Amino acid sequence: MKIPIDRITESPESWSFEATPDWWRERCDAEVREAVAEPLGVTARAHRMADDLYLEGEVQGGLSFVCGRCLTRYRAPVRESFRLVLEPAGSRVPADPEGAATLVREGLVLGDELESGWFGGTELGLDSFVAELLMLGLPVQPLCREDCKGLCPRCGVDRNTESCDCQEPRPASPFAVLEALRDRDQETT
Ligand SMILES: [Zn+2]
Ligand SMILES: [Zn+2]
Incomplete structure (x- = not known):
């Protein structure tokens, strides 16, 4: 999942990706590995404003959960949105080694808030970010219905x-x- 940085202009443009269950299983923790049974769609819209890049979009599809009360497996729609503002990293390097490695690998590293970050290189790699977004979006206690x-x-x-x-x-x-x-x-x- 990559967006070439030189393709991002002042007029917003969209990119769509589809990520298979195997794609998620490689990058996510056990909870997500359990829940993905079908491909999920990722869309991103990006535009540039002065030096900064604005990125927004969502992860969408269906996930499969085991109800915490009745143990039935059920399918539920998922829709996790994101909105990011990215500044050029320039010569700056994130203080934590993991962040520094992510910036080199993905061309994109986010702060703690997952709302802003830095970009560098020639492509924005969405892999780590999108995987984290889905992990954070999972329900703490899945229920097949509110009044199960x-x-x-x-x-x-x-x-x-x-x-x-x-x-x-x-x-x-x-x-x-x-x-x-x-x-x-x-x-x-
Ligand atoms: Zn239930
Ligand atoms: Zn009984």
């Missing part, structure tokens, strides 16, 4: 589709504990 009822903790049926006769364990309240203590005391006296 989950599995019965006793017999394991999916309570979204089946019902069972299991009793919910009664929540242990402080009063229940007191009652139990009182009963025991009465038995001993």
Whole structure:
């Protein structure tokens, strides 16, 4: 995923890429590797303003998750947008060695905020940035739907589709504990 820097002019232009599941698996952590089952599209629009480059776009497609409550695998759309302002690195080098290496390899390195950074060389490489964007965009607890009822903790049926006769364990309240203590005391006296 590369954009030739000399092709970026004052009038915005678009680039589209498609990244296969293997592409993501090579660059992302285990959570993304689990979730990508189909190619995802990446679009970027870029233009130049004075010395700076403005880049915006999105990663779009469908991801596959395992619901944290009912353990069903489901597909959900993903759409992660980005908007970056890049300054020419010139003779500057990022202070951290990893950032310096990324600037050489990709021609693009971002600050902590993922909103601004530096560019250098002849091409903007979007690989690392786009991979990170998707990793940050994953849900912390995937749910097949907001009100998923989950599995019965006793017999394991999916309570979204089946019902069972299991009793919910009664929540242990402080009063229940007191009652139990009182009963025991009465038995001993
Ligand atoms: Zn669920
Ligand atoms: Zn049950």
